[in-house]
Amino acid sequence: MTPRCSDECVLRWPLVLAMRLTPWERRFAEDVADRAKNAFWRPSAKQLEIMRRMVSEAMAEPAINLIER
Numbered sequence: 001m002t003p004r005c006s007d008e009c010v011l012r013w014p015l016v017l018a019m020r021l022t023p024w025e026r027r028f029a030e031d032v033a034d035r036a037k038n039a040f041w042r043p044s045a046k047q048l049e050i051m052r053r054m055v056s057e058a059m060a061e062p063a064i065n066l067i068e069r
Contacts, residue, residue, distance in 0.1 A: 006043050009051040010036045015058040016051075025054065 004012075013036065016029050032051060035041045043051060 004052050004055055006048055006051070009043075009048070009055050012055050012058065013051075016054045019054075019058050029054065 010032075013029070013033055017033060021029060028050065032043070032047070035043075
């Protein structure tokens with residue numbers, strides 16, 4: 001598996017924001033979402049490492065079934 005680029009992480013960031021997060025992760029995720037609105041912003045190497053981990057965790061979570069049966 002190739003590492004996700006920052007653009008792919010930002011594209012999938014709404015999945016991260018929908019996850020159950022610790023307070024620190026929530027602040028980080030919201031900060032990234034705000035900064036990503038600037039087209040010229042690029043995450044630092046450390047930020048990108050954390051973003052990749054969070055996106056991978058979000059993609060690994062099973063989809064929530066919202067339809068009651």
